[in-house]
Amino acid sequence: MTLTDRLNGINLYLIGMMGAGKSSTGAALAQTLGYQFFDTDAVVEAAAGQPVTDIFAAQGEAAFRQLETKVLAELSAYRRLVVATGGGIVTQQHNWSYLHHGIVVWLDAPPTVLQERLSGDTDRPLLQGQDLATKLTTLLAERQPLYTQADVRVSVGAEDDVAAIAARTLALIDQRIRSEADSAVLN
Incomplete structure (x- = not known):
């Protein structure tokens, strides 16, 4: 039985800080699983025009x-x-009711990686007008307790490429599903 079979159509929701690689990793995961990929920011932009x-x-x-x-x-x-x-x-509590319709995956990148990836990015409203390192550290401190509620945590390092992150994510999801299935059998 493949991971796609074990998922049985369950959605994957990628959470984490801006710059963690949610969009690029999400697209790679969708392609591997034969799923559709959506980026909420892109959908918001399309809906709002x-x-x-x-x-x-x-x-x-x-x-x-x-x-x-x-x-x-x-x-x-x-x-x-x-x-x-x-x-x-994740900062809107009611969003968790939607996220829990699927498997929530936290792409956890350290501030140094985020800062390197986001330096020079002028398209992120929350990063405007402040020191990047300070803002990222502040946002991460506020959000980290929420991110830890994810079903799966994937550490993202500076040297990791999208393929490596996607492969690690799939392995951790598979491990999570198998351990839940084992728990269900024991209970």
């Missing part, structure tokens, strides 16, 4: 979070999806 930066500028973070929740709610109604979420999706 404007980039995330413009939504933040014109309507604020709260309006963006509402759109993000609506997109997550709609996506969670489907099966066989890999969904890369925005880094702050």
Whole structure:
């Protein structure tokens, strides 16, 4: 029985900080599993008809979070999806009810890796007007207790490429499913 068979159509939701590799890893996972891939930021932009930066500028973070929740709610109604979420999706408690429709995977990249990947990125509203290292450290401190609620944690290092992260993610998901199946048999 393959991992795709064991998943039985259950969605995968990738959470973690911006720059952790959720979008690139999500696309690779979807291709491997024969799932569809969605990035919540891209879906929000398509629905709103404007980039995330413009939504933040014109309507604020709260309006963006509402759109993000609506997109997550709609996506969670489907099966066989890999969904890369925005880094702050975990900050809205009600989003967890949608995330728990599937397997939640935390791509955990250290601040040094995030800073290297995000330096010079001008498209991220939460990074505007502040020292990058300070902002990333602050956001990670706020979000880390929420990220730890994930079903699977995948450590992401500076030297890891997308294929390596995707392979490690699939192995950890498979391990999680097998251990849950073993627990169910014992109970």
